[in-house]
């Protein structure tokens with residue numbers, strides 16, 4: 001079954017984010033997957049093995065909460081459970097972005113805390129969860145990531161990638177970009193000998209975007 005007009009429009013928006021994510025090096029080759037909620041119990045997700053900078057609406061599938069493909073002609077990403085559990089854990093969320101950003105994954109894997117240093121890091125990321133390594137596509141990975149996403153908008157999965165959620169595609173992608181930027185900034189700060197500076201906590205409650 002072909003995608004609806006609404007799903008096709010969302011697919012095009014996700015494709016633009018996918019292309020930008022590859023351009024910025026947030027994912028290599030065919031890693032990562034993107035989804036958008038379509039009502040209460042279904043979502044649109046990139047197909048298995050797709051390259052995020054080559055997406056067209058034909059590369060997406062509509063999947064129900066139990067994994068049934070309801071529209072689209074491709075097999076959904078093997079990470080569909082990660083997206084499904086995220087939507088189930090967070091009824092407020094409309095978008096799930098899963099990428100393999102090099103610096104965030106490296107620091108989390110080495111057990112180095114990713115520090116929020118700038119206004120943008122603090123505003124967009126706020127806080128993040130962490131999971132141990134579980135095989136990609138597994139129930140364990142999906143369940144542990146979703147448990148973290150109940151409390152955070154970002155989770156870094158060690159040795160693998162990050163999963164970021166939000167109430168719009170724009171917000172979710174900005175969040176993912178700032179998570180990776182915080183990891184890069186943390187790495188540079190450590191190279192400069194700094195191990196404990198972070199955004200002043202007392203200003204967190206009053207943050208708003210200009």
Ligand SMILES: [Zn+2]
Pocket residue numbers: 031032033079098099100136160161
């Ligand atoms: Zn992945």
